[in-house]
Amino acid sequence: MREQELPNPGWGPLSALPGNPLIWVLILSELLVFMAFFALYAAERAAQVELFDASQQDLDPLMGGLNTLVLLTSGLCVALAVEASAAERIRRTRQWLAAAMGLGVLFGVIKVVEYSSKFAVGITPDTNTFFGFYYGLTAFHFAHVLFGLALLALVSWRTNLENVETAAAFWHMVDLIWILLYPLLYLLR
Numbered sequence: 001m002r003e004q005e006l007p008n009p010g011w012g013p014l015s016a017l018p019g020n021p022l023i024w025v026l027i028l029s030e031l032l033v034f035m036a037f038f039a040l041y042a043a044e045r046a047a048q049v050e051l052f053d054a055s056q057q058d059l060d061p062l063m064g065g066l067n068t069l070v071l072l073t074s075g076l077c078v079a080l081a082v083e084a085s086a087a088e089r090i091r092r093t094r095q096w097l098a099a100a101m102g103l104g105v106l107f108g109v110i111k112v113v114e115y116s117s118k119f120a121v122g123i124t125p126d127t128n129t130f131f132g133f134y135y136g137l138t139a140f141h142f143a144h145v146l147f148g149l150a151l152l153a154l155v156s157w158r159t160n161l162e163n164v165e166t167a168a169a170f171w172h173m174v175d176l177i178w179i180l181l182y183p184l185l186y187l188l189r
Helices: 021-047 050-054 063-088 089-119 129-157 161-187
Strands: none
Touching: 021 050, 021 089, 021 129, 050 129, 063 089, 063 161, 089 129, 089 161, 129 161
């Protein structure tokens, strides 16, 4: 592909990526932060296997699984919004973005219900190391969900292919992080 044919000529290795190249800088930096947290989690888990295994028993893998299904479905809606935007179907793009945002809000509601059930029985971030990581990692991810929802709302208003691709790239990063968090926190023993 020639430089002029790339979506973002002049951005070097970021030139061929969809959306605004600066979102990719943000995504890469956020992935590095999450990877550092995952490495720290792995080290602490290795040092406190029994505590982490016992604490994981207090999590509901079905709630985490439901949230996984909800978030991945929202990712599909965002991908369909990109496809509709590329076909210049603005109304359909906005419908898919609205569906994705609705599912993103549902993800948040499920997470708040899950947090509330833990707090109701006295499980807080101070309970132990595992729950410090659980709340810290999931709250950090939740903050990214909220930012992603704001981006999706913004591009629903300012709808063009570059904007939709930019928001979609961020939203898919949010999906990716949850795909890693769910088994890490809820399933791996």
